[in-house]
Amino acid sequence: MSAPRSADLLARRVIACVGAGGVGKTTLAAAIGLGAARRGRRALVLTIDPARRLADALGVGTLGPEPQPIARELLGRLGVPPEGELFAMMLDMKRTFDELVTRFAPDPKARERILANRIYQHVSDALAGSAEYSAMEKVYEMSARPEFDLVVLDTPPSAHALDFLEAPERLIGMLDSRLVQRLLHPAMSAGRLGLRLFQRGAHQAFSLVERITGFGFLEDVSEFLLAFEGMSEGFRRRAEAVRRLLFGPDTAFVLAAAASGESVAHARDLLSRLEAHGAQVVGVVANRVRAWPDGAPPLPGAGERDAWRAELESAFAQQHGDAFPARLAAAAALDVLDGYAAAVTRDAEATAPLLAEASLRGCFVRRIPELPRDVHDLDGLAGIERRFFDDAQEQP
Amino acid sequence: MLETRGEGLRPLLARRLVVVTGKGGTGKTTVAAALGLAAAARGRRVLVVETGRDENLPRLLGHRGGLVGHAGVRTPSGPWVMRIEPYEALAEYLHLQLRVPGLVTRVLKQPGFRGLLDAAPGWRELVTLGKVWHLEQARDADRPRFDWLVVDAPATGHGLTFLDVPRVVVSAIRSGPLRRHARWVEELVRDPERTLLLPVALAEELPARETAELVARLRGQVGVALDRVVVNAMQPAPFPPELPDLDERLRALPRAPGPAPRTWAACAAHLASRHELNRRFADEIGTDTGLPTVELPLLAGGVRGPDDLARLASVLLPGDEP
Helix, strand or coil: CCCCCHHHHHHCCEEEEECCCCCCHHHHHHHHHHHHHHCCCEEEEEECCCCHHHHHHCCCCCCCCCCEECCHHHHHHCCCCCCCEEEEEECCCCCHHHHHHHHHCCCHHHHHHHHHCHHHHHHCCCHHHHHHHHHHHHHHHHHCCCCCCEEEEECCCCCCCCHHHHHHHHHHHHHHCHHHHHHHCCCCCCCCHHHHHHHHHHHHHHHHHHHHHCCCHHHHHHHHHHHHHCCHHHHHHHHHHHHHHHHCCCEEEEEEEECCHHHHHHHHHHHHHHHHCCCCEEEEEEEEECCCCCCCCCCCCHHHHHHHHHHHHHHHHHHHCCCCCHHHHHHHHHHHHHHHHHHHHHHHHHHHHHHHHHHHCCCEEEEEECCCCCCCCHHHHHHHHHHHHCCCCCCC | CCCECCCCCCCHHHCCEEEEECCCCCCHHHHHHHHHHHHHHCCCCEEEEECCCCCCHHHHCCCCCCCCHHHCEECCCCCEEEECCHHHHHHHHHHHHHCCHHHHHHHHHCHHHHHHHHHCCCHHHHHHHHHHHHHHHCEECCEECCCEEEEECCCCCCCCCHHHHHHHHHHHCCCCHHHHHHHHHHHHHHCCCCEEEEEEEECCHHHHHHHHHHHHHHHHHHCCCECCEEEEEECCCCCCCCCCCHHHHHHHCCCCCCCCHHHHHHHHHHHHHHHHHHHHHHHHHHHHHCCCEEEEECCCCCCCCHHHHHHHHHHHCCCCCC
């Protein structure tokens, strides 16, 4: 098997950047989009929460729910050829569920009934990963548009990073469940023994819920579910199509982690769960890893350290004269070296297990160094793009 | 220089319950553990509660051995720890409430009921907070079982925030015991005498902005007491104040021992820029939230155990606080 290459990503229709919150997915998604455009593709970056200054730098300060092109002139400066294009848009996680209801409700009356339901109003933004589901829905819609070759997705920051993939199945599973069917159709009378037994269970479950929540709650829930039921067919078909896209050959996943033990443990868990779902994880990125400027950090022994200190002190004294606090400067310089070397060693140790596992699974791996500043300008973004697409730099 | 601008605030230990919150990756768990450690060192009986799926607190506090889970354990460094498991908390609640153990167990075992619960929003947060309320109320003989409770809240994402769930339940349900109990929990959350929310932030662009948004939302919607923001992982000033240009001076040296002068200079310049970046956004967090910031230093080797926690704890609970 030949080593996977980052540029292989560009043959896909969807590239999903996944990982816990705060690992730099948004910037990574932007860099991958830029890389695609630089290779002549028409790319759309779908983001949840754009870094304001990065969006400003790209000239798309106010991203909305429609794709917005990055200006040709900027693209030219970033080395994008004339055939390459880059768009960005923001997912509005709050509004999308109402849109789903509007789309799938069988008639205006059913739509109004759902939107006005007491339960819906309170839970629509939390309902079983509905926001995540809506995000996936948008990816599907955008990936079908002929004006884009590929869609790069910055996935939602869910508490549980797979919520967004599992949400459609969970929602449909609930609507289909016999317990819910019973709640919806209490008149559905028993014939067979199995059903009678089930109904006894359902009765127990409902009486328990009723004793805790008082009267009225179950009525509200069943009214909500009933209104929902009419939409479930369209919903189900669509969810199935979304699932096929995400777990099929057209989608590649890039998993990002930060350089901490916690983040790495989370990422390894996510990696095996994604693969268990049949997702194709193509690349793994250890992001913002503190790296030594050249080669490996030095590890001076105690004697050598003292010698370095003395040597630095005399070098400073020679350079700046007697009035200069050469001793203080030498001690501070050694502290800097020690501190940075410790950080580099720690990050390397923290990320090693993830990168080793990723290589074993046949993913390409990248270490993207922590930059001294936030990535908020075009140079910073271009730097990450170069690093990500440079297959020669990283040999596992 | 790192500064703590939290002077004059009511001591954290004066409340009953401190809920540590923030975006993923900001170090909530570290802060919760450090608080627990410092309080236990002052002789308090303190319980630190974890609410996520992962279990990190016991190890940080020196516990060796298997998972602690819902049962909880007293760690070698003093605090009790537990991870509230929503299904177990729900079973406990239903048993307490209905006193029909057979029925509750049967219903909870029904795959259909489990499926319904899996898809239903909010109940995990509600039973978790309900359990916290119960632990806050718990008494042994004539005194509270715990002097102080620290909750490592779930990472804030979209949708309902953890602390807002009781309010939503109270308005979504018309009657019944659950509504009454949700109201008790809501009262605990909103009682400034007992409860403080402690947001943890990182001093970088996105986390700074998210923190400002979170604080605004908690103030407006949840009505929980907030009096400071913890800014975690601040790169300390790498150079002594009299040598602000140490990186340039290193670069200018004709020779250096070990690494080349430009390598020495690159390390120094990197740390100095990180320090400036953190400084700027810590100030921005203070300005945008209107709250004092308590700044925790970035430890170069990471937070590995009780010794590292103690360093952070000395900033969170200064020695002169009762």
